[in-house]
Amino acid sequence: MSSRHLSDTLFSGRIRAVEFLFFSLTMIAWMTDRTVVVPLDMSEFSLHALETAQGLASDIANIRIVHVLPPIDRPILEYEHRDEQTKAAMSAFIQEHGIPKMDISIRTGEPIKQIIQFAEECSAGLIVMPSHGRGMLTEMLLGSTTYSIVRRAHCPVLVLKPKQ
Numbered sequence: 232m233s234s235r236h237l238s239d240t241l242f243s244g245r246i247r248a249v250e251f252l253f254f255s256l257t258m259i260a261w262m263t264d265r266t267v268v269v270p271l272d273m274s275e276f277s278l279h280a281l282e283t284a285q286g287l288a289s290d291i292a293n294i295r296i297v298h299v300l301p302p303i304d305r306p307i308l309e310y311e312h313r314d315e316q317t318k319a320a321m322s323a324f325i326q327e328h329g330i331p332k333m334d335i336s337i338r339t340g341e342p343i344k345q346i347i348q349f350a351e352e353c354s355a356g357l358i359v360m361p362s363h364g365r366g367m368l369t370e371m372l373l374g375s376t377t378y379s380i381v382r383r384a385h386c387p388v389l390v391l392k393p394k395q
Contacts, residue, residue: 264289265356270346270380271296271335273324276361280391281330284359287389296321296335297349299342314339343379351385358388 267284271277281296288294298321300313314337321335338345350358362377381388 265293266353267294268346268350268353268355268358269294269296270342270358270360271298271321271325273298273321274361274363276363276391276393278325278328278330279393280359280361281325283389283391284357285330287357287359291331291333294333295349295353295355296325296333297338297346298335299338299340299345302339342376343383346376346380347383347385355386357386358384359391360388361391361393363393 265288267288269277269281269284271281281294284294285291298317300317303313317337318335321337322332325333336349338349346358358380360377360380362375377388377390381390
């Protein structure tokens with residue numbers, strides 16, 4: 232390798248390092264005091280999204296968890312305290328995994344609409360959510376909550392692949 236080529240390669244590497252540093256500092260500045268929304272369904276996939284959000288948020292107080300329950304067609308006495316019971320179960324779930332107590336909101340309705348509406352209401356700067364890694368045929372037949380949120384959200388959406 233000629234000294235000229237080596238010099239160009241090293242210089243190019245330094246430029247990439249500077250670009251990466253600039254990008255990292257820009258992301259840190261951008262995320263400062265921004266709300267990060269994490270839709271949580273008590274799966275390992277969504278737990279990974281919550282852990283990622285902790286690393287991105289400037290303060291744990293800026294993370295908002297949302298869980299969407301299906302609507303109930305008719306009032307049933309056993310569902311009277313459903314929201315409170317779900318919130319308690321969610322709190323226990325995240326604390327079981329060593330994650331500190333966070334703000335949890337329980338919504339009822341269609342998940343895509345509720346997650347997008349919640350993110351807008353709290354002026355989210357980012358939504359962090361997993362892709363459950365279904366096959367392409369399943370995605371086409373069932374639709375994708377993640378895909379719909381990416382297309383309709385007012386803010387960026389960070390989609391995480393499932394851990395292998």
